[in-house]
Amino acid sequence: MKKPVFNFFLLVSIAPFLVQCASQTDLNELRYQLRIVNKKIEDVKATTVGQLQQRQAAASGQMDQLEQDIAQLKSQLEETYHLNQRLKEQNKELEATISSVAETEAAKRDEAMKQFEEAQREKEAKLTEALNEKLRVQQESVKAIQQARIMEAERKAKEAALAAQLAKTRSKSASSEMQSSISPSHIRLDQKKVKLSGAAETPPPAKIKAQATEKVVQPAAQPTESAQTETPAVKQAPVASQQKPAGPDQSSDNYAKAQRLYEGGKYKEALPLFEQVAANxxxxxxxxxxxxxxxxxxxxxxxxxxxxxxxxxxxxxxxNARSPEAMLKQGMAFEKLADKDTAKVIYKKLIKKHGSSPEAATAQERLGKL
Incomplete structure (x- = not known):
């Protein structure tokens, strides 16, 4: 742009000299070229300068918009910063509150757990005491039944001894009557011995029974001295047989027999045999x-x-290895009796005491269903 202007001024300055030297045609041509140059200069001004001005104006507008956007972003950043600060403070307060509440709840939970465990221990103690009391009563009942059986056996032994003594006395009296009624001249000695022994061995049963009944019903009647001396020996024999424990072979046989009855569904018949094995x-x-x-x-x-x-x-x-299984079946029995609270206590006690046993796993499973 500066070069054409410079050329134009150069031509203007040397124009007088050129006029003198050049012809008219050259001047016209030079003017024509000057007009072309001027037109180009105008075109350049109109196009290039205008575009530059428009670009500058657009760039200026964009700069203003950018400055406004930057200012707005700065304002938003400041607001965000202040908001973050408030949130941090609120978070600190919230953390402190949560920590306090958590500590309070943990203390309450620990206290409730202690009370629950104490209640469970008391319930277990009461349950154990009640079961032991029932067991003691049952054992006393069993002892009373056994004592009654022994007394009944003693009574029967006394009656048998008394009946035997009465029969013996009656047979002696019958023998003496027969001896007095038979004449010695009509019977030989060996025949007399046969008749006497036969009379002693086979006394009349109807009379013996009547006399035995009379002796039992009338307590005032006293047996003879020989009967009194022989009665204790007869009395002690059944008592000894009642109290004598069974041998190992008999216990094993009874257990095997009871097991067969149990497996066959005959639980009532198997029970007394198991009881004999348990006692002996x-x-x-x-x-x-x-x-x-x-x-x-x-x-x-x-x-x-x-x-x-x-x-x-x-x-x-x-x-004993049967103890975990017994605890499990005891809890199941309480379930059958609709006492779920006691069943829970027994299952928890089984898990605590025998945690590695298969019965503990079964107890845990049943506990989850209660």
């Missing part, structure tokens, strides 16, 4: 028999009696 066997066999007594009662739906048998194993043989 060693600890291990006795515990097994006691457990099977509980199983027999459980299958007969006599759940309260079954609970007593299981409790005997739990309280007196806690180290």
């Amino acid at each position: 066997s060693s600890d291990s066999k006795s515990v097994d028999a006691r457990f099977m007594m509980g199983e027999s009662l459980f299958n007969q739906k006599e759940y309260d009696k079954a609970i007593m048998q299981y409790q005997n194993i739990i309280s007196q043989h806690s180290d």
Whole structure:
């Protein structure tokens, strides 16, 4: 742009000299070229300068818009910063509140857990005491029944001894009557001995029975001295047979027989055999028999009696392998009696005491369903 202007001024300055030297045609041509140059200059001004001005104006407007946007962003950033600060303060207050509430709730939960555990221990103690009391009463009842059986056996032994003595006395009197009624001249000595021995061996049964009944009904009548001396020996024999424990072979046979009856569904017939084994066997066999007594009662739906048998194993043989199984079946018996709270206590006690046993896993499963 500056170069054409410079050329134009240069031509203007040298024009006088050129006029003098050049012809008219050259001047016209030079003017024509000057007009073309001027027109180009005008075109350049109109196009290039205008576009530059428009671009500058647009750029200026964009700069203003950018400055406004930047100012707005700065304002938003400041607001965001202040908001973040307030949120941080609120978060600190909220954390402090949550921490305080959590500590309070933890203290309450610990206190509630302690109260619950204390209540559970008290309930377990009461339950154990009640079960032990029931077991003691049952054992006393069993002892009373056994004592009654012994007394009945003694009474029968006394009656048998008395009847035998009366029969003996009656046979002696019958023999003496026969001896007095038979003449010695009509019978030989060997025949007399045969008749006397036969009379002694076969006294009249109707009279003996009547006299025995009379002696039993009338307590005032006293037996003879020989009967009094012989009665204790006869009396003690059945008592000894009642109290004599069964041998190992007999216990094993009874247990096997009871087991066969149990497996055949004859629980009522199996129960007394298991009871005999439990009363007359060693600890291990006795515990097994006691457990099977509980199983027999459980299958007969006599759940309260079954609970007593299981409790005997739990309280007196806690180290035996049957103890976890007895606790599990005891809880199941309480479930059958619709006492779910007691069943829960027993299941928890089983899990706590025998946590690694299969019965504990079963107890955990049943506990989740209660």
